[in-house]
Structures are given as C-alpha cells and as structure tokens.
Amino acid sequence: MFAQSAAPRRVVVTGMGIACPLGLGVERVWKRLVEGESGIAAIQSFDVKDLPAKIAGQVPVGAKAEGKLDLAEWIPVKDQKKMDRFIQLAVVAAVEAVEDSGWMPEDEESRCATGVMIGSGIGGLTTIYESSQLIAQGKHKRVSPFFIPSALINLASGHVSIRYGFKGPNHAVVTACATGVHALGDAARLIAFGDADVMVAGGAEAAVSEIGMAGFCASRALSTGYNDTPAEASRPWDEGRDGFVMGEGAGVVVLEEYEHAKRRGAKIYAEVIGYGMSGDAHHITAPSDTGDGAYRSMRSALKSAGVTPGEVQYVNAHGTSTPLGDDLELGAVERLWGDDGKTLAMSSTKSAIGHLLGAAGAVEGIFSILAIRDGVAPPTLNLEKASKESPIDRVAKVAQERKIDVALSNSFGFGGTNASIVFRAAP
C-alpha cells in the first residue's frame, strides 16, 4: 500500500464547468465577473416575508443559449425527479467540464481509471424538507422511492459516473463550506497516488430554499441590511458588511495526470501544485479568534507546492462578507506573506455571486485558474472603505491586470475545517 507508493504524479486541469448566479458556462461567467456584474437579487422563487434575509444568488432560469438554466436541455424529465436540485446543478457543471476536457474513455481500462468526486455541504435539503412534510401530514406512504437517492450527497458523483460510465473511484466530500477545495485537493491526490488517471471533481449546493434560508438566518450568518439593494449586500472587508449572501450552484473540473493529458494532446489550463488542510478545534460556527487555522492551512498548501509566499501573486479569499471572518483571514494572509504582501492581490468573488457553500471552493478554484490564464485579478465588489487597513491589495470594485503565475484559493467551513489549494500556470 502506502509503503510501496512511487513518487507522486503531477496533476493538471483539463476541463471546467460552472453553474452559478452569474449564469452557466465558464467563459460567460468569467467575463461577467471580471466586468464587475453581480448575480445577487431578491428571492422570487418562494415567499420570504417571514425571513429577515430576502436576497440570494440563484442560477438564472432560461435558455442554454443565453447562459441560463432550462433543466430540460440537460436532464430527461424522468430523471429530474430522482435528483435534488444540488445534483441537477452538479450534472450541468459536470457535463460542461467533461465536454470541455474532450476526455471520453473508449476502453474498460480507461473507464476504470476515471473517477468522480463531487461533494456538497448540505445535500438534498429541500427534498428532505418536502418528504418530512408528507410524514407530518400522516402520508407516510406518499414518500417517494426516489427520496433517499435524491437527497444523498454522494449521488452527485453517482449520477455523473452513470451518465458517462466512469468506473474509477466514486467518492464525495462533505466539509460544509470547505467542500469544494477539499474535493479538488483530495481528487488531485487520488491521481497523484495512482488511484485514478482522471478525476471529475467539484462541489454543488442548492440551499436557497425556505428551510436553508431559515437555518442560516437562525445562525445569524446572513446579511439582512441590504434587502432593498441586493447587489450591494455582499461586501467582503468593507466596514458596512453584515453577513454573507446565500448562493447556489456548482463548479466541476476535470483533473488529469500530466503525462496522460500530454499524450492525448489535451488543452491544459493549469497545474494543481499544492493542497493544505487544517482544523480550528475552536467553535462549531465561529472561526478561531487568531486566524491560526487559516494560516496553517495556507502554510501547509504552500509547503506542499514548494513555493514561498512571495511566489504567489493572487489569492482568491474565502472572504464571505461576515464581520468576524474577513479580517481574520486577512490577518492570516498578512502574517504568512509578511513583506511580500505588498505585491499580492487578494479578492473575494463572493462579492458577485454570494456564498455557494459546498460549491464555493470549486467555483472559486476555477476563477483562480482563469486569473492565471488571463492575467486578471477579478474584483471585490462593494469594497468602498475597508474596516482594516492592509498593505494587501484587495482589488476593490474593479478588476486588475496582473502577471499571475501562482494562485491560492481558500475555503473555510463550519466545524472549523480549513482548506487551501494552489495552482500554477500550465507547464
């Protein structure tokens, strides 16, 4: 087993897919993000009158050609009811990523070397809620035979594997808002250690529902002061921030062993060069008051990447727009980067799309890769006046052209779980 492992293999990104509040399709979403557009709006899909937070980032409804979601264009009607919305969004992003990669195994050995690891923070919350209501009404027999497989988190990976016949490792991460980064990092390690040659990896979340909103409102995590100006509600590091804005969506990438990708002439977006994790061991929802968990996660990621902080030009921050978390993360970055912080750009793209919970790390990982590809740091919207001065440029309001060879993306979750991933320009 581990005792006989060869040296880790190199892992590159060869396909990407996104469904998020800025729409469907990586290139369209990225263009809108860089241009400073916001995907946050008033919730129309259910009644919010009893909820203190009335806004969210939801995947726009409409035709695929317009970068919007019409489920019938992606999933047969018969199958839609077997999937909670988080699975549907995962499938949409996975289809884009797989098609983008051009990887379609044609023999059994290749199929068995291709796996899936798509996680979710919460999973089929709405499905659980609706089925519970049947029980409450005494209609036990009306609970659908698809209830359990629709709600289970690993069924996102299951559906994608069934759709494409990917028979390699089939796995799912569940680490709240750190899920996306953990999925990318863990999947990269499976390739590095030889468990698979290709992994379809990412995160998906669909908790913009009455029960999801009520739950996060109860934990006092959501912004409630900008219901009338939704696009201004997510404002990481700004002194007027008052909580995060819920978002839904999915991000999926195709990770591939470097020689495998080269052999088939695949387009390579970037290389996954480092991955680090830590635990706060502090509180169920609050970050540790020293920011030490974030610091150790990033330090560990940079160590595994073999780069110094000064070699990193861009950080995609966790930066959720909560009063406590934003400045703690900033402090941890300042501590790790030291004097090199002066040349660093760090932004929070949650300012535009909200917090996609278990999908956040995967979507933001894709943004980090595109920042490298295009030499652009996407903006932190609504950063008018920072609550804490810092030598680190937080890319307020307008994107910046920068030479970016190495980028790091952070995700931190309830329970005190932290993860950081490092990408470098394609080799």
Add this chain to the structure above:
Amino acid sequence: MSETAEKVKKIVVEHLGVDEAKVTEDASFIDDLGADSLDTVELVMAFEEAFGVEIPDDAAEKITTVKDAIAYIDGQKG
C-alpha cells in the same frame, strides 16, 4: 378507450417520460418503457393518488403492464 385507460396512460407518459404511442395496453413498464424497479414503485403510488385506491405490495408486484394497471384499478372501483 375507457376513462381509466386514458388516465393510466397519461400517468405513465408523465412519469416515465416516454412517447404516448409506445404506451400500448400490452406494454411492459420495465421491458418496453425503460422503467426500473423504483420507477414502478413510484408509478403505483401515482395510480393510488390519482384513483384514490390502495394497492397493497403483493398486488403491486403483479402490475407489470399498462393492461394490468387498468384491470386492477377497474376491479377496485367496480
């Protein structure tokens, strides 16, 4: 076509996402209409809901074609 037959076929088309023309009275849910065992469980639940009848598990197991469903429902109603 009887009222029951029409309603049963409509439910089958909706739930299995198949072409109406394929839903003949002899069509088997699993062999001809692409259903799996969970689909048939759901289908029987839909019949119960639509016709206000109870279909116990041992009876449900014997309903494998469109014709079986129509006959069972008509038997309950009659």
